[in-house]
Amino acid sequence: MSATQYAVTAAGAAAIVWVLWYFLYKSGPAVAASVTEGVQEVRITVKGGYTPDTIVVRAGTPVRLQFYRDETADCSERVVFEEFGVDVPLPAFETTTVDFTPHDAGEFPFRCGMNMLKGLLVVEPATADLRPSASPHKLHG
Numbered sequence: 001m002s003a004t005q006y007a008v009t010a011a012g013a014a015a016i017v018w019v020l021w022y023f024l025y026k027s028g029p030a031v032a033a034s035v036t037e038g039v040q041e042v043r044i045t046v047k048g049g050y051t052p053d054t055i056v057v058r059a060g061t062p063v064r065l066q067f068y069r070d071e072t073a074d075c076s077e078r079v080v081f082e083e084f085g086v087d088v089p090l091p092a093f094e095t096t097t098v099d100f101t102p103h104d105a106g107e108f109p110f111r112c113g114m115n116m117l118k119g120l121l122v123v124e125p126a127t128a129d130l131r132p133s134a135s136p137h138k139l140h141g
Contacts, residue, residue, distance in 0.1 A: 030054035030122075039064050046076045046090060046117075053119045059105045060126045065098045078113030081121065087113075 001009075033040035033055065040057045047070040057063050067079055069090040080087045084100045102108070102123040111118045 030056060032056045033058075033063065035061070038062065041066065043068065045070050046079075047071050048073075054122060055119065056122045056124060057102060058126050059102050059123050062099065062101045066095050067098065068095045069093065075112050075114045075116050079110060080113060081108065081110045083108045086110075 031042060031054070033042045035041075039062045041064045042055050042057075043066045044055075045068050055065070067090050069076055069092050072092045076090060078087060078089055079096075079098065081098070081100070084102065086098055086100060088096060088098060090096050102121070105123050105125045108121040108123065109118060110121055
């Protein structure tokens, strides 16, 4: 093999590793919902993935997620929370509100319609304080 072939092979391997990391292991910041008039609210900008990747809320209190889709990529056309029966379109350059009430504590994944962009909804018990901690999700009580 020539030096050029080694360089091309190494660049290809690096690109594969980056793509795998980006779609499978990349983690954005966690954020706790703010409570306004008895509703937990989080604003989420969808651009190249869901930001934040982890959302922390309390069980038993209504949740309002406001997704602003700041792109036209096909993958981000929908958001799906299977555990809560949510599967809604996200029109480009518009805010879409998703309302539901999680009754049980736990971790509930959410995703795009193509199952490539993913996030996690962490539902804490109703008595938990939503604050930073040593948890892998950064905001467990």
